Amino acid sequence: MQLPDLDEILERSHVVRLPLSVRFRGVTEREALLIDGPAGWGEFSPFLEYGAAESSRWLACALEAAWEGLPAPVRDSVPVNATVPAVAAADVGRVLARYDGPGTVKVKVAEAGQELADDVARVRAVRAALPHAKLRVDANQGWSHSEAVAALEALAPFELEYAEQPVAGIDGLARLREEVARRGLGVALAADESVRKAEDPLAVARAGAADLIVVKAQPLGGVRAALRIVREAGLPAVVSSALDTSVGLRIGAALAAALPSLPYACGLGTGSLFAGDVAAPAYVARGGELDLREVGADPELLAAHRAPAEREAWWRERVAAAYSVLAGEQTTA
Incomplete structure (x- = not known):
């Protein structure tokens, strides 16, 4: 795709700061830059610590959605999991109450400062609350x-x-997968960071280091890029998000809806963790499913959640830095 002009991107951009209902990934607010493009809405929301090169993948996804649009779906809805952050076991019920009919739950574990006993207690609390859910x-x-x-x-x-x-790294995953098999634990391993943060997202598949891969539209450079990775990896895929707004979740749903096979519920239910969003109604699952309705940012909600001026300037500078990376790639291609 030919890059649109940077000035036009910035003119069409809105920076928001959204409150979360529970601490997630160490934050209680989520900032994002949304782009009202000629083909639809795009989202640029790399985590704050990511540099220009890594963030450029996220910008490529936003520009694809905003200027090129989303690919045609092969299904009408996608199943999603509930997500339980690394909360105390006593708070699990409060988190799950924000979801409507989840059949699958992802539980965050290995939080810094916590012990294995905390993880076990959290998973046990989820199992007690939802005896028949997949965990x-x-x-x-x-x-x-x-x-x-x-x-x-x-x-x-x-x-x-x-x-x-x-564990970290492809070698680490491969070694652990062998040990899990040797001990007969019966737990499949999924690669996430070893796909989306790797220079070569297909390396984990070639190494036989995982049973399945987790793919996210923003970190992989867009829906079409993620579809190619899944096709070439030849492994079952789970589509997930990165604590996106409703705009980003709809882009993730487009990826899930375009996959030829969707054997797992998707990690696209995190809209339920927000106390405020940009779409009316917010893009959240009903009965454990996301429909494929059109999602755009509401002008009143954009205004209500507009980020402070200094944060808006920071995000616009970040777009410019990521844009320079993309422009350099097109020049050398």
């Missing part, structure tokens, strides 16, 4: 090899659907 855990690379082995042994009795990125 998966996400460690975000938080465990060492030995910690992961101990944790998966402790959590295996809960019949986990899979464990997402329990």
